Amino acid sequence: MIKIVLIGSGNLAYHLIKQILLCEELTLVQVVARHPKTISDFLSDVSVIADVSQIAEADLYIIAVSDSVIETISASLPFNNQLVVHTSGSQSIEVLSAKNRRGVLYPLQTFSKNKTVNFNELPFCIEAENEKDSQLLERITALFTAKFYHINSQQRLALHVSAVFASNFVNHLYQISEKICDDNQVPFELLHPLITETASKIKTLSPLEAQTGPAVRRDISILEKHISFLHKNKTAHSIYKLITDSIQKLYVQKL
């Protein structure tokens, strides 16, 4: 039985608590939360405290809080030489205080409190300073998902930047797309199947092979028509030009 203490009460903390409680091989001995209201669903299943001074003994301490407070919380822990991990995509393992054995357990997904997350499909990135801790993190992660990867801090930063492009920025393009539809009384739902197909295609083709559209075809007449269509929407206009340009440069290089 592996004993875990979790620190945090945000969306990720919520889903981790839920998942840990489901695993028979794990015991969630305590949650440290300044805002226990957000995790009130679990008050009958686990002891919740507000302050680290009362923290229990455990095999693993998971700090699932905002990036900006990881360092402070890690430094405030009243013990040494324990395994302490954070869950951030963009923070190095080194923001954790060196008085403990350090690690990272980073699940690559967007979490919303009210949406169920399928942990079976969830990739987890593991990092630890020594082999034994690495194995423990692997053992725990394997209870959640078949997809775990050993990723160091520099790779994790790269992954986080990649995720911003493939998720946050993609969503912003969806938003621009929806705005153009709304402005022209076209239902955005018309684009749903295309959006689904575009996201699904890159599981069998690389994005480089999957590229279609007027930019890669160098269809100047359509490109001009689109740019002229967007002349009143300064931001969309700039993004259209910059990405078209980027696509064209890429495929010239590949010719």
Add this chain to the structure above:
Amino acid sequence: MIKIVLIGSGNLAYHLIKQILLCEELTLVQVVARHPKTISDFLSDVSVIADVSQIAEADLYIIAVSDSVIETISASLPFNNQLVVHTSGSQSIEVLSAKNRRGVLYPLQTFSKNKTVNFNELPFCIEAENEKDSQLLERITALFTAKFYHINSQQRLALHVSAVFASNFVNHLYQISEKICDDNQVPFELLHPLITETASKIKTLSPLEAQTGPAVRRDISILEKHISFLHKNKTAHSIYKLITDSIQKLYVQKL
């Protein structure tokens, strides 16, 4: 029984031929194709000719060719007052010769010859100059899909621009994302679940509500870290800054 002649031999022509042959209420009387090799799968099911001078009589003529040749082909048809439609997202109904009754049948999806398309899920945009032709197009489309929409030429252009953002440009962001992964020895497949979730989320939330990430959170320390990470990749760097800026402007407006 509705008689159809299809002109074209590209990917869309291929899938339309296949679909029309499946519908008992439709008869594909002829295909006009300069390059019959690409549609050789159907040579035993339908008569294929190379030149419009031999074109058969039909209730509907579908011109499924590249945008740049629609006008020429439509002008070269050796008859008047028949229903002739094109299948393009960005061309007005008016590129078709006025000597015939004009219309548009635009399926909103990317087509690759070797990938099966689920027509049931495929949105079709219909346009016609008169009510009777509009009804015929509706009747035919209803045999393919439950999702058909009456969309005029200006709306269809808006839809096509939206589709470029939501599909072609999104795919380019996937490509940048994959490149960053490759450069840092991280498997791109780690991002697949996030990409799927991002595309699926906007079916229940608007993209405006679904936005997450450091730009909308105004997490300056992460933004700076990412921009510095991208300093060697000029294009990705410019796109990162422009889209981050666009997200921040949008959410300031909404505050």
